[in-house]
Amino acid sequence: MPYKMGTAPRNEHVVLVEDRTFGTYDVAHWSPEAGGWVRENGEPIKYTPSHWYPINYLQEADDLSSGLSEASTSMSRERRHRFFAFFLVATVLVAAALIGVAALVRQALPTLEARQSLESEPRQEVLAKEPAEVRRAVDGPNLKLEAEAATAAQSLGQEREKVAALARDAAAAEKELAALTTEPARAREAVETQLALSSKRGDETAQLKQASESEMAELRQSLQQERDRAEALATKLAKAREAVETQLALSSKRGDETAQFKQAAESETAELRQSLQQERDRAEALATELAKAREAVETQVALSSKRGDEMAQLKQAAESEMAALRQSLQQEHDRAEALATELAKAREAVETQLALSSKRGDETAQLKQAAESEMAELRQSLQQEHDRAEALATELAKARRQKPVAVEERPGTSLPAWANNDAFVKPARTAKQPAVAPDNSKPAVKLETVPLPKPRVRAVSAAPGYSCHHNRTYDPASGTYKGYDGQRHSCP
Secondary structure, three states, X not given: OOEEHHHOOOOOOOEEEEEOOOOEEEEEEEEOOOOEEEEOOOOEOOOOOOEEEEOOOXXXXXXXXXXXXXXXXXXXXXXXXXXXXXXXXXXXXXXXXXHHHHHHHHHHHHHHHHHHHHHHHHHHHHHHHOOHHHHHHHHHHHHHHHHHHHHHHHHHHHHHHXXXXXXXXXXXXXXXXXXXXXXXXXXXXXXXXXHHHHHHHHHHHHHHXXXXXXXXXHHHHHHHHHHHHHHHHHHHHHHHHHHHHHHHHXXXXXXXXXXXXXXXXXXXXXXXXXXXXXXXXXXXXXXXXXXXXXXXXXXXXXXXXXXXXXXXXXXXXXXXXXXXXXXXXXXXXXXXXXXXXXXXXXXXXXXXXXXXXXXXXXXHHHHHHHHHHHHHHHHHHHHHHHHHHXXXXXXXXXXXXXXXXXXXXXXXXXXXXXXXXXXXXXXXOOOOOOOOOOOOOOOOOOOEEXXXXXXXXXXXXXXOOOOHHXXXXXXXXXXXXXXXXXXXXXXX
């Protein structure tokens, strides 16, 4: 049963003191010289006890064992408690044996006295009546009883010596127990100090780990956002590429400018694709660096519980790594924004080129349609002129064969060279058709010269007045003929 320190004996009596604040026990006594409680080796106690227990191994063994059981906080203390309990049990058993022997002796002594009192009267009569032999026969049992009593007294003395030896052993065990309780107290103080430091370091480590995890979470979120943005840019780039390819496929027949634009768009697309691939590689590298940094931080955090001195270095290294990661992330963010800007510019350029190509395509289609209609008219006019030339050649041949009187050749005169030319008589049918103008350019209007003969004989003309067969040139732009008289005429 514990008592308050105000009731503790202030003498040389040894008691068990306890400090319930730290759970420390010591075997000590009051020392007037030291002015406080000291251990049996004279060393002062460094704490203020709150309760004390009386040391009485025979009567208060249970209280002491219960107090010691409260003091046992580790495996070594449990082993010492078991040894002390075993010692107490052995002491109790020896004391019980001694008490039993003493009880037997006490029981034997009254029996001996009663027997002596009962035999005293017959012995007096026998002593009075019988001789010395009978006296010796009567004294024999008395001597035997006296020998048994002496033996019992001797055994009792031996038991007392054993009890004294046990008491000395108990005192030695008490000293050992005091030393053992002192050592666990010191160990406990050291452990509590280490636990306090470890708790403090654990709190700092937990805070650092929590901060690192929060920063890691933010970095992961930012990296995921950048990845999503890169994927969105890739999707937009793919859509832009599809649109560009579609427009390029539609405008592949629109001239050299469309081909150049397609080439420029493909080069820009290749550059954007290369930049996007580089951004993806950088994002993957950042993810790898982030995983490595996380593993390094977790490893450092796991080891930081035993490395209090390296905590600041670890924190600084983690902050530097976080700063590097933030810088890399900012760079990637800037690059992604630059890519987005380039993509927007490329999209605007593509839309502008597509608008221009569409406008040029419409103009080209209109110009091509006008050129085709003009070419059809020119072919029709050329066919008409060709038919007329053949008719004229036929008539001229007939006229040459007939040689009428009105057109007989005079001596010293001859027909012009073009009249005797076979090309005039049989005009070539292999004349090249006028080339079709390009789609993107307006065909130049040219005056085509039709070789018509200069009529020398009035009789050749079948119809009176001006005839289209006498025209000299044909203007396809105006659809009129220019005669030899220098005026323009329209013929059906």
